Structures are given as C-alpha cells and as structure tokens.
Amino acid sequence: MSIVVETPAWALPRDQSVRARAAAVVPGGMYGHMTANAQNMPPSFPQFYDRGAGAYTWDVDGHRYVDFLCAFGPVLLGHRHERVEAAVAAQAERGDTLSGPSERMVDLAELLTETVAHADWAMFAKNGTDATSAAVRVARAATGKRKLLKASVAYHGANDWFTPRTAGVTAEDRLNIVEFAYNDVASLLEAVAEHTGDIAAIIVTPFRHDAFVEQELATAEFARAVREAATREGAALILDEVRTALRLDVRGAWEHLGVRPDLTAFSKALANGHPVSALVGVDALRSAAAEVYVTGSFWFSAVPMAAAIATIQEAVEIDAPAVIGRAGSRFKDGLEAAGRAAGFEVALTGPVQMPMLNFADDRDKKLAFAFTDAALRHGVLLHPWHNMFVSAAHDDAVVDEAIAGVVAAFREIARTA
Amino acid sequence: MSIVVETPAWALPRDQSVRARAAAVVPGGMYGHMTANAQNMPPSFPQFYDRGAGAYTWDVDGHRYVDFLCAFGPVLLGHRHERVEAAVAAQAERGDTLSGPSERMVDLAELLTETVAHADWAMFAKNGTDATSAAVRVARAATGKRKLLKASVAYHGANDWFTPRTAGVTAEDRLNIVEFAYNDVASLLEAVAEHTGDIAAIIVTPFRHDAFVEQELATAEFARAVREAATREGAALILDEVRTALRLDVRGAWEHLGVRPDLTAFSKALANGHPVSALVGVDALRSAAAEVYVTGSFWFSAVPMAAAIATIQEAVEIDAPAVIGRAGSRFKDGLEAAGRAAGFEVALTGPVQMPMLNFADDRDKKLAFAFTDAALRHGVLLHPWHNMFVSAAHDDAVVDEAIAGVVAAFREIARTA
Structure with missing residues (x-):
C-alpha cells in the first residue's frame, strides 16, 4: 500500500477501510488531482465523500463540513441546486x-x-x-x-x-x-x-x-x-x-x-x-x-x-460572481480577523471567489496543514495549498458558521504552536 | 452555412430549423463524429434527436425508429434501462x-x-x-x-x-x-x-x-x-x-x-x-x-x-453478449434474407452484436445510402458506412418489427433501382 496515512487526528474508520480497499484495486490507491486528498494532506483530511447539499458536504464517516472545495470548482450554486x-x-x-x-x-x-x-x-x-x-x-x-x-x-x-x-x-x-x-x-x-x-x-x-x-x-x-x-x-x-x-x-x-x-x-x-x-x-x-x-x-x-x-x-x-464575491469577502474578512486575533499573520489571496490560504513565513506549509487539520474537526473543509472555491449557497449564515469553526481552529493551533 | 442538406426524402421541418440555428452558433453546424449525421449521409437522416426508450429512439420531428446506432455504442441494455x-x-x-x-x-x-x-x-x-x-x-x-x-x-x-x-x-x-x-x-x-x-x-x-x-x-x-x-x-x-x-x-x-x-x-x-x-x-x-x-x-x-x-x-x-448476439443474429439473418428476396447481395459483416452493412459492388455506397434512407421511412435507424450496435432491448418482437421495416425498404429501392 503506497498511501502514507498518519494516525488521523480524529477517527475516520470508514475512510480508512475504503482507502485500504482502494489500495488493492486502484494504482497507488488514488490518482490525478484526487491524490491531493491522499498524499500531502493533513491527517484529518477525508479522501472519500458520501454526499453534498447546498454549501455542505459529508465524508463517508458522516462528518458534515462547510465545503470550500466545491469539488475543486464545479459546484457553483451549491450541491444539488x-x-x-x-x-x-x-x-x-x-x-x-x-x-x-x-x-x-x-x-x-x-x-x-x-x-x-x-x-x-x-x-x-x-x-x-x-x-x-x-x-x-x-x-x-x-x-x-x-x-x-x-x-x-x-x-x-x-x-x-x-x-x-x-x-x-x-x-x-x-x-x-x-x-x-x-x-x-x-x-x-x-x-x-x-x-x-x-x-x-x-x-x-x-x-x-x-x-x-x-x-x-x-x-x-x-x-x-x-x-x-x-x-x-x-x-x-x-x-x-x-x-x-x-x-x-x-x-x-x-x-x-x-x-x-x-x-x-x-x-x-x-x-x-x-x-x-x-x-x-x-x-x-x-x-x-x-x-x-x-x-x-x-x-x-x-x-x-x-x-x-x-x-x-x-x-x-x-449575478453569481457578485453573490459569491460577497460571500468570499465575508469569509476572507472573518478568517483574516480570526487569524490576527489568535496571533497569526494569515491571508486569503487571489479573487475572493477562489481564495488561497497563506500563512506568513510558512514555506513548508506546517501552519497551513495544522490549521486546515483543525478546521476539519470544527466542520470546515479548506485546502492548505490549492485555491479554494466559494459557492452561491454560502449565504451569510453558512459563512458565519464557517468563521466560527475557523475561530475555534485558530485557537486550537495557537494552543499547540 | 457549410452543411449540405439535400431536399429531404421526407419532411424533417424541425430538424431543418434546428440545423439552421446550429449553423449560426456551431462551427460548420456540427462537429466530431456527429458530423456523420450532417454530412455524407442519406437525405432522410435526422441530425437531432428528442428521446430514447428501450430499443427505440425519436427524432425531433417525432418519428420513432428501432435504434441500431445506440448512440454509437453507449446504449447496451436499451435507452433508460x-x-x-x-x-x-x-x-x-x-x-x-x-x-x-x-x-x-x-x-x-x-x-x-x-x-x-x-x-x-x-x-x-x-x-x-x-x-x-x-x-x-x-x-x-x-x-x-x-x-x-x-x-x-x-x-x-x-x-x-x-x-x-x-x-x-x-x-x-x-x-x-x-x-x-x-x-x-x-x-x-x-x-x-x-x-x-x-x-x-x-x-x-x-x-x-x-x-x-x-x-x-x-x-x-x-x-x-x-x-x-x-x-x-x-x-x-x-x-x-x-x-x-x-x-x-x-x-x-x-x-x-x-x-x-x-x-x-x-x-x-x-x-x-x-x-x-x-x-x-x-x-x-x-x-x-x-x-x-x-x-x-x-x-x-x-x-x-x-x-x-x-x-x-x-x-x-x-449474459449481455449472448442476448445481444441472439438479437444480432436474428437481425442479420432477416436482413440478408430480405435483401436476397429483393434481389440484392447484401451482408452484415463483423460481430453480429456490432454489424456493418455492406452491399456487393457498392464502392460508392450508393445502394447503402438508398437503402438506409428508405429504412428510416420504415422506422429503422441504420448506418450506411459505420458499424452499428444492437442492444439487449432488441427483443424478438423489436427485431421482427425492424425486419419488416427492412423488407419494405428493400422493396422500395428495388422499385427505383
């Protein structure tokens, strides 16, 4: 089995079992851009997903996340619009x-x-x-x-x-x-x-x-x-x-x-x-x-x-670009403020509709990995090194829920940093 | 407009109007293997389709055909199985x-x-x-x-x-x-x-x-x-x-x-x-x-x-290959016999599941074009120069219906040949 999975920071038993099955019948256990979920990713990152609805997605272990990957772009209006x-x-x-x-x-x-x-x-x-x-x-x-x-x-x-x-x-x-x-x-x-x-x-x-x-x-x-x-x-x-x-x-x-x-x-x-x-x-x-x-x-x-x-x-x-832009701005402002409050210099770069997470002085992406790992446990699916995607289903309530998760994630890494 | 459409052998008014719209917004009016339906095809051949069910398909003008193209292969078990x-x-x-x-x-x-x-x-x-x-x-x-x-x-x-x-x-x-x-x-x-x-x-x-x-x-x-x-x-x-x-x-x-x-x-x-x-x-x-x-x-x-x-x-x-093989054999036997009865030397070559229509001494495909054109008007969608596809939905009754159509088509071209 060529997938290197570290001990998950939280239990993903079904994800682990599906990965083990995949390792037997799929070269390397995964291929293409989806190896992003299998390799070079934080330990809590799920590889297999069960469903999506609006701005949310669920992994195969039943965890619900505010989805800022949106299938790496395809989900524009929300899952199952x-x-x-x-x-x-x-x-x-x-x-x-x-x-x-x-x-x-x-x-x-x-x-x-x-x-x-x-x-x-x-x-x-x-x-x-x-x-x-x-x-x-x-x-x-x-x-x-x-x-x-x-x-x-x-x-x-x-x-x-x-x-x-x-x-x-x-x-x-x-x-x-x-x-x-x-x-x-x-x-x-x-x-x-x-x-x-x-x-x-x-x-x-x-x-x-x-x-x-x-x-x-x-x-x-x-x-x-x-x-x-x-x-x-x-x-x-x-x-x-x-x-x-x-x-x-x-x-x-x-x-x-x-x-x-x-x-x-x-x-x-x-x-x-x-x-x-x-x-x-x-x-x-x-x-x-x-x-x-x-x-x-x-x-x-x-x-x-x-x-x-x-x-x-x-x-x-x-006017999807405007709607998604407003949601993206709200998330960017909330995340960057939460980072500063927790003592981190962090930014979402690029267009607010498709932001990229970057910590200052984090070339090895250690902070980004720790933060996105913690965010998963607080219900927010982010990416540590690929641009993310906001959808039109990310309304104010969803974004605020995500910001609350992000605040908790920053607190968690601030304690361990 | 680069599509050459001869006067259809039967009326396809909606198909004609959609082709005209396509000519304005699609290069050449059509592209890829679907130009097969627009160029080098008999005049009665429809380009645009409305629906499919089992072994049948309907063009945008409402004509129903026994479908021996099966979307050029994808339809194995019948449309909307x-x-x-x-x-x-x-x-x-x-x-x-x-x-x-x-x-x-x-x-x-x-x-x-x-x-x-x-x-x-x-x-x-x-x-x-x-x-x-x-x-x-x-x-x-x-x-x-x-x-x-x-x-x-x-x-x-x-x-x-x-x-x-x-x-x-x-x-x-x-x-x-x-x-x-x-x-x-x-x-x-x-x-x-x-x-x-x-x-x-x-x-x-x-x-x-x-x-x-x-x-x-x-x-x-x-x-x-x-x-x-x-x-x-x-x-x-x-x-x-x-x-x-x-x-x-x-x-x-x-x-x-x-x-x-x-x-x-x-x-x-x-x-x-x-x-x-x-x-x-x-x-x-x-x-x-x-x-x-x-x-x-x-x-x-x-x-x-x-x-x-x-x-x-x-x-x-x-056992789809066997089921489709029996249907394909029944159609091959029926079509070849109908051809002989009408005085044509015609064969379906290759595997019976994916047969190719060939008339003897028909290098310019004139007979194949005339025959497939007539077959359309008798409710059978065939192809004059590409292999065709039989599906598991082509049961005996469907195949016999298609053979009846083919018999009528052979009669028609025998009269004009």
Whole structure:
C-alpha cells in the first residue's frame, strides 16, 4: 500500500477501510488531482465523500463540513441546486446519450454566444483538457504555425503537453511548448521574439492560480501585452477559464480589463457539477474550428447540456460572481480577523471567489496543514495549498458558521504552536 | 452555412430549423463524429434527436425508429434501462461531483477486476480517448520507450496522436506513431523489427472496425503474434475495447482466442450511456500507472460510476453478449434474407452484436445510402458506412418489427433501382 496515512487526528474508520480497499484495486490507491486528498494532506483530511447539499458536504464517516472545495470548482450554486436538478430530471426523462445531439446543444451554444462577450460560436466536450486542447488545435489549424506559449508552472490540463508530472510523456510531445513568466511582460516579449513567425497561440489563465504559492491577479499591462503580442503575431489568444468559469465574470474574466481573447475554454462550474466543457471563439476562427476533428462518445449528451443551460441562466439572473464575491469577502474578512486575533499573520489571496490560504513565513506549509487539520474537526473543509472555491449557497449564515469553526481552529493551533 | 442538406426524402421541418440555428452558433453546424449525421449521409437522416426508450429512439420531428446506432455504442441494455436509472437516481440523491470520490469508485474498481480476466487494477476517466491515451502513457512510463505501434486507419480516439483528421495537429505530435496492417503478421513483425528496443506499446482493437469497409475479425494467428511481439519487446499490449466493451465478452474480447492484453481501455457501453471510461491493467504495470498524472474535474463523479456498476452487473447476470448476439443474429439473418428476396447481395459483416452493412459492388455506397434512407421511412435507424450496435432491448418482437421495416425498404429501392 503506497498511501502514507498518519494516525488521523480524529477517527475516520470508514475512510480508512475504503482507502485500504482502494489500495488493492486502484494504482497507488488514488490518482490525478484526487491524490491531493491522499498524499500531502493533513491527517484529518477525508479522501472519500458520501454526499453534498447546498454549501455542505459529508465524508463517508458522516462528518458534515462547510465545503470550500466545491469539488475543486464545479459546484457553483451549491450541491444539488434545485433549478439545475429540475432541468436534469426533465431532460433525463426524455434522453441523455442519444444517436445524435438534442436541441439542448443548440440552446446552450446560443446561450453562451449571448452571454460571453467575445463568443461567436461554441463547441462542447467533457473535460477542461478537451477544451484547452481543442483550442490549441483550432489555433494551429487557423495559423498553420506550431508554437504554443504558456506561463511556466501554469496548469492547462493533463494532456501530454500540459501535464505537470511527465512520467510517460515523451520529449517530442513537448517540443512546441514555450514558457514565459506570468505577469512578466519582458519575459513574454522575449518568448515571442524568439519564436516570431511560428506562434500558433498564447494560452493564459485569467489570474495566476498555481498551487502552493500566493495567487496573483493579472496586471492590466500584462493582459494588454498578451493581447497585442497575439494580434501582432497573427496568433490566437486563448483564455483558459476552466477553473474560473462563471465565478469571476459571466461575460469573460478579462472584461474588466478591456481585453478579449480569441478563444476561451470553459469547464468545471459550467453545469454546476454535471460533466461538460466548452470551447467558444470569434468568427475569424470559425472555419478552423470546423476543420479540426475533436470528439467523444458523450460530448453530445443532453443532460449535462440541460444542466449547463440552467446553471448559466441562474448565474446570470442572480449575478453569481457578485453573490459569491460577497460571500468570499465575508469569509476572507472573518478568517483574516480570526487569524490576527489568535496571533497569526494569515491571508486569503487571489479573487475572493477562489481564495488561497497563506500563512506568513510558512514555506513548508506546517501552519497551513495544522490549521486546515483543525478546521476539519470544527466542520470546515479548506485546502492548505490549492485555491479554494466559494459557492452561491454560502449565504451569510453558512459563512458565519464557517468563521466560527475557523475561530475555534485558530485557537486550537495557537494552543499547540 | 457549410452543411449540405439535400431536399429531404421526407419532411424533417424541425430538424431543418434546428440545423439552421446550429449553423449560426456551431462551427460548420456540427462537429466530431456527429458530423456523420450532417454530412455524407442519406437525405432522410435526422441530425437531432428528442428521446430514447428501450430499443427505440425519436427524432425531433417525432418519428420513432428501432435504434441500431445506440448512440454509437453507449446504449447496451436499451435507452433508460430501469435498473441503471434506479442506481443513478439513488446515487444522485446523495451526490455526484463531490470534493473527493465516493465509495462507488472502489466498488466499480473491484467489480471490474472481478469481471475482466486480466484486470488487477482500474482507473476511471470520461472519454474513450482519455483511457487509450492514459494506456499509452502508462506503457511509456513502465518501459521508458517511445514508439507506439497501431494498425493503419484504426481509430483510437481524437487525441493528437490518433485523430483521423490532422488539421491543427503538428508533425511532432505523430513522431512516435508506427503503423502496421491489421491481421497482417508480416507487416506487424516488420514494424516491430524496425523499431525494436524503442517500442512502448502495441495498441489494437479486438476486431477491425474501420469505417466504410467490411469489418474483419482478428485471426488467432494475428492476436497471438501481437501478444508475442509485445512480450518479446517488453512492450505493453493495449486492447482498445472502447467500442466493444461488454458487447462481445464481459471478461475481455480476446478471451476466446486465449490472448490477454496488459492494458484495456473501456468506454461507451460501460455505464449504458452515462459518461465514464476505464483503464484496467495487470499488476506488472501498477506502479507505472501510479506514476502518471492523468485527471479531470469529473473523473471521480459518483453517478456515472453507480450507472457503470449497475450496467456491468446486469450485463453479467443476463449474459449481455449472448442476448445481444441472439438479437444480432436474428437481425442479420432477416436482413440478408430480405435483401436476397429483393434481389440484392447484401451482408452484415463483423460481430453480429456490432454489424456493418455492406452491399456487393457498392464502392460508392450508393445502394447503402438508398437503402438506409428508405429504412428510416420504415422506422429503422441504420448506418450506411459505420458499424452499428444492437442492444439487449432488441427483443424478438423489436427485431421482427425492424425486419419488416427492412423488407419494405428493400422493396422500395428495388422499385427505383
């Protein structure tokens, strides 16, 4: 058994028994981003979950938490949101995976082109990786060029080009990747100059959300430089909104900067937990998008599209970024104040809708681990080194309950520190 | 508008109007394998579907068909199968996409390792492409080698390596692909000899199911040669059962040949239409599988896993390959006899569970197009150039209804031929 589990700080007997079963039939006991719950995590962190409702989730041992992971993004409106689940049930009654798409595909494409400022067309897939990879392919088909510029460390999916762990990936797979530093215009322009004439696309996330480090918003100067460089090179600017979809701005995450991409990849929150991703783009790339061959057996399924329609409509109607922003601000203020009161210099960095927890002078993350471990025992599911996610179901009462848990957690680590 | 739609042989007014809307907001009006419904198809072929139930599907204009596409494979037990949908509803009540996997992941991994002869472990994803690509990555991680041998034309997904249309794909992406001819041992051995020492994997489908041509079962000699070559080279033998999953043999499609792969990719029928794919493998590749980083936001969702458990259990209990095989044989016999009676030399080739329609002397597929066009108007959804799929819901009465439709269709084309 390759999972290292220290003695849990509280009893998770069922979680332990399911982990032991998993170790026998799943390589390493877990894989992908969910190894985050199995490795490099505080001892109280549960790996297996039983259910979700609104802003809460329950582990397999029956503990209830205010959920600040939201399935690492997909849960935008709260678990099992009534309007979304009603749309799902109605569509499921008719059909999901049929011998062709349903009308829902066209409804959803129309809704996205109305909602997202630069979107003239849309295509759908399952994974975020499908959407970012399709974007790159469309850019190459349109330009006939090869190089893809991306920020170093930035995650854009687990495809051969992007995956952060290179076991099983050949050097050939990465030949056309060129890296620059996020928010560093000089480094971007250097990369552009070095490969001028052969640049198919520049791909960026709306802000820097690498794991383990403080999050960083894009500067207006950087966003404009990326846009200008892409335009000058005749390359496509791809905005990777897989993680940010519908949380920052339903029209597109860089609208407040006045910068529009040519292609945007969406996934995660697009259907409030139902599996769908989307690539949207501008008219100039429409014929290239019609040329590439990207597909999957379930990419045309009607139920997740019905869920996406209900999710986007609700997000627009309630102004989800604002609602989630208010909840995120309340939590940020409460957590940071509770930390100070307990004698800790702690901050939630990045957009308040997707905050990252950071203690000062905590490079080895010992404080973050101790704190998130204690928070679990006080009913709050946080993450010590990955950005978290707030949902529209995190109303004032929920946030205040979470702050109370966080206050107790700070007291606990203050006693032992 | 780039879709070429000839005057439909019967009225599909709603389909036409949805196609027109799609043309405005989806590149080319449609993408991926679903362009099969929009291009290169008989004029009566509907593109948009409204619902499915058992062996039947309805287009958006309300026409009911006996469905021999089964969503291009996913529908194994019939649309909206009661046992599967009950499992889906029960799991959805608790949670689907949570902040970690549910116990269903382990239940499903245990079930697959019990069911599939060579499977010692399992991992899950969404697309078939995810599973074949992960298989290649595991093979490379295990061997430290680069080359991937595949049969020419064979489709193994729409990743950069495999996609049959190369718009937007660089030459670098394909540097490590080596092709041989299916069922041609000499060609296989030549490819192996040319790259000996640098072969990570050989990937094959259980039988040859390329579009447009007659299907071909694997010869025992070929299957054994593939196995021996992989073993001799220390390479992994990957069986691509994305399309065949649960339809030919629940233990693995080459069990009757006595040939076991090291890795198998499953998808499509695994959860009767719910989105999940799986990679299973032997113990020798377990640690390599734990090393690679493959993941997706929805790969750990509980509902499709609950659907897969119910689907596999039902498939094993009813012996789905046998049930579907009897239905497929009945349909093959009926269709071929009806053709002969009408003066046509026509055959369903390949496994009876996944037959391909072929008229003699019909290279331009004119007869196949005319026949499948007529069949639609007699309530039978067939495909003129792609293999079709029979489900366990195709009972004797349904098959006989389809044969009656096919008899009428043959009469119709005999009159006009």
